[in-house]
Amino acid sequence: MGSTPGLYFDALWQVLGRGCFDAGRHYWEVDVREAAVGWWVGAAYGSLRRRGASAAARLGCNRQSWCLELYDLEYWAFHDGQRSRLRPRDDPDRLGVFLDYEVGVFTFYDVTGGMTHLHTFRAAFQELLYPALRLWEGVISISRLP
Numbered sequence: 607m608g609s610t611p612g613l614y615f616d617a618l619w620q621v622l623g624r625g626c627f628d629a630g631r632h633y634w635e636v637d638v639r640e641a642a643v644g645w646w647v648g649a650a651y652g653s654l655r656r657r658g659a660s661a662a663a664r665l666g667c668n669r670q671s672w673c674l675e676l677y678d679l680e681y682w683a684f685h686d687g688q689r690s691r692l693r694p695r696d697d698p699d700r701l702g703v704f705l706d707y708e709v710g711v712f713t714f715y716d717v718t719g720g721m722t723h724l725h726t727f728r729a730a731f732q733e734l735l736y737p738a739l740r741l742w743e744g745v746i747s748i749s750r751l752p
Contacts, residue, residue: 617659622650623737623748632705634737635717637747638676639699644742646684647701648673649712651733661687665740672727673738674701674714683714683725692725707731 615621636647650671654663661667666675666684674692675682681692694716701724702715710731714724739746 615656615663617657618663618740619742620646620663620665620738620740622652622654623739626652626734626736627705627707628734629707631707634703635749636701636703636739637699637749638701640745641676641741642744643679644675644677645744645746646673646675646738646740647703647714647746648684648738649703649705649735650738652736653733654738665738670733671738672712672729673740674725675740677742681724683727685727685729690725694724695719695722698724703737705735707735 638645646665648665648671650665654670656663665671666673667687669686672685675684681694682689683692696719698716698718700717702717702721704713710729712727716722716724737748
């Protein structure tokens with residue numbers, strides 16, 4: 607693992623996790639129950655821009671980040687400015703996130719709904735990858751399980 611970049615963003619309610627990944631398989635869960643109307647859960651390279659609110663800094667709007675988002679009552683998978691609409695059976699309260707760095711798989715599950723698959727991104731990861739969160743209002747929390 608490399609040195610930790612500044613984790614916070616100056617113009618967005620967005621943050622990178624302290625830990626980063628450059629190999630291996632990893633799983634964590636994110637509680638979005640109290641996140642209200644808008645949240646973004648994903649991962650980003652440490653090179654993601656952290657100044658301003660342009661597309662270069664927003665999760666999912668660039669090549670440096672991947673995310674699942676809830677905004678305006680709609681769910682989307684988002685990377686490099688391209689969005690795919692998701693239609694989960696129920697509104698998830700807790701998301702499971704699985705990363706296999708070498709294989710290039712980044713997958714989201716609805717843990718509340720019994721590990722229902724929501725979306726998988728496939729990529730050739732090339733930099734340190736950090737868990738990332740963005741919030742419109744409310745509370746969001748992330749926990750890493752053993």
